[in-house]
Amino acid sequence: MDVLDVARWQFGITTVYHFLMVPLTIGLGILVAVMHTMWVRTDKPEWLRMTRFWGRIYLINFVLGVATGLVQEFQFGLAWSEYSRFVGDVFGSLLALEALLAFFLESTFLGLWIFGWGRIPKKVHLGALWAAVIGSIVSAYFIIAANSWMQHPVGVVTDDETGRPLQVDFLAVLTNNTALAAFSHAIVAALMVAGALLVGVGLWHLRRRKLAEAPTTDVDHTVWRRSVRLGGWVSLAAFVLVALTGDWQGKLMYEQQPLKMSSAEALCETEAPASFSIFAWGKLGSNECDDVHSITVPYLLSYLAHGDFSTAVPGVNELQQEYAAVYGETYPDDPSFGDKAGEPIDYTPLLAVTYWSFRLMIGMGAVSAGVAAYALWATRKGRVPTSRIGVYGALLAVAAPFVANATGWIFTEMGRQPFVVHPNPDVPVEDQVYFFTAQAVSPGISAAEVWTSLIALTLVYGALAVVELWLLTGFVRRGVTTGDGAPVPGSTPEGTPDDDVPGGANGPRSDRDDDVLSFAY
């Protein structure tokens, strides 16, 4: 593999990994803030327990998201310096604004929330959590605006002198329709991740307690039951919104990146009306569209693309020729294209990746919604399910929305290849801004360097994943504190403001384990 391929694998691995933490941070952050709000408003102990239990999981996960997010900000420069130079006038400012307007909010107020129990007024303390959660959401907005600009560059003209995009309309970049669709899609998808976690863990605890004949009248029972109900409804509502925003995105994609969507369908020839593919076989891996056969639903694709049952949807073969006619049959014979200089350009993204990642995304989203519906039905009117398959299935299905999130991004990023900045078809061809991935990589670095960092980062990330999963499963297993007058944060006497263990400073360590948000600094 040359530098380009290694650098792409590195970007893919580190970004997909980072995006395992991100949706959980965003989704669970919102739900923990809701729980905390309910506690402040009602003063009911179950809301406090929920805030502390889910809050701790939120924090264990949050820090890994922060740590792996650091890599993101540096790697555009480290491995993709030509990309950074090319897009500098637009892209960098969005990253800087994300740091200034979102990361400060997130990190500062989260620190205040963690250490502020019992130290600042209750409502201010709640406000600190909301500020942190809003910070996460704002950060998602800026980074998606940056990504969407690569999918659909708006607000720029070409600088005649350098050939690079020159920003002329910042507001257009912020209100890019691609960004608005992708942002709303990502936020509701994040809620599905959090919802699935609440459902899976809650059902598992409810079943375990029932088999152990634990009382159904205590606070713990209420905690798990409410977690399942809240998670289930959030998942279902979010699924509807995911479908709606996904449909919006799909229609934009047909206008902006037709080849991506046709590759997602392995639709070789233009069809009118076009059918939606359910399952494909044949030589998808050869990237020759004609080798692919699939089972299809007639008319559906025309509807997804255009909202009617008749309009033609262009096929991969035709689009490939159109692109080649406009953007060239071969890469320019220029050293900036590295090994690819002078080589023919394949405008069709890897069909196997686009086709299956698209189906996995939709399929896993549907699985998640199905599990949520099952959980709501199985816990109706105070019932507790004891079905081994149902409960362990729900626990396993916690992974489903994570997979859906990851494959969604893999689809949208791989589907834009061979471009890193895809041309905007709304703009006349001669004014279009675009950039091939092949010319984006840092020219000064060696494959050995990128291999070193790829292997090192992958190993570190792997080790961190093991620790994170071990910590989370251990924590989930232990569950919430059991009754018996565990210290209640927020009711700490004023006299001990420097005590990070509210109400429990003198207790032995084992007691402190119960205190979910207290940290034994």
Add this chain to the structure above:
Amino acid sequence: MDLQTLWFAAVAVLWIGFLLLEGFDFGVAALLPVLGRHTSDRHLMLRSIGPLWDGNEVWLITAVGAVFAAFPGWYATWLPALYLPFVLVLFGLIIRAVAFEWRHSHHTPAWDSSWTWVITTGSLIAALGIGAALGATTLGLPIDAAGNRVGGAFSGLGWPALLGAVAVLTFSLVHGAMFLALKTDGSLRGAARAFARRWAPVAALPLLGWAAVVHLRYGTPVTAALWLLAALAVLVAWARIVVGREGQAFAAWGAMLIAAAATIFGAAYPVVVPSTVDAAFDVTVADASVSDYTLTVMTWAAGFGLPVVLAYQAWTYWVFRKRLTAEPVHEEPVEAPA
């Protein structure tokens, strides 16, 4: 002042803010094996930076983000030229961040001391690496006319990087000790004060040396005055810590960093990456900058955003302003020297 100069200054301010804030948490973390001989002292040290380190680190993200946003040519030359050193910095920052949170997610002495060790190691790597990167970008990197590094993967790590690395580390150690003297009470306060008193004059030398080299190469009378101010601040900081005025000593030590860094950035301007191959290949503010339109947009955003950030960050420091004392819980001796 034109927008490019303004943004060069803004980038300098962000790096100074980062060193000023993260500097003390790097220092406290690095001093854990030195001053935290007892469990209770180590916990006290970690508590003193616990609510603050993450907010401090955002200054780094913002500084790097601002370099990319305002001077992509600087970002795209500097980072790949020091590819592996930067990856090492990221490694240090990653393990340090997770260690801060994961350390208290499970309770056994071995778990605790392992993650404490990780915090120290990660902080040392990050402080040294960032110092090296700053040393290199102000004193020179082996870059050609296109801004690409010549030589091997480590050709960027010459004496400038070494000087920067040592300067940031020794500054941080004393900064951390002064912070502990200011923020804690009991035996730790005394130990931290003694450390700062003993090492402050020596620890300032690499940073003053770095500033002197940059000044002698490019400086102006203004940077000469700034350098003298930095040297004076060291004396003030030392004199104040000797008489036990911790707040004033901490402030003076911080003023030393501000003056020294202002000397460095002020003298280097308008060069952002000097080339050690040929001065004609130097990357300047004008070469590296984005358009005036983009700088204007960012000026408005930062003009509104930064004061708000400063206000709420200052407020959290105010909330956590009290001196911390060790918890009256079991004292266990450290089982193994970290």
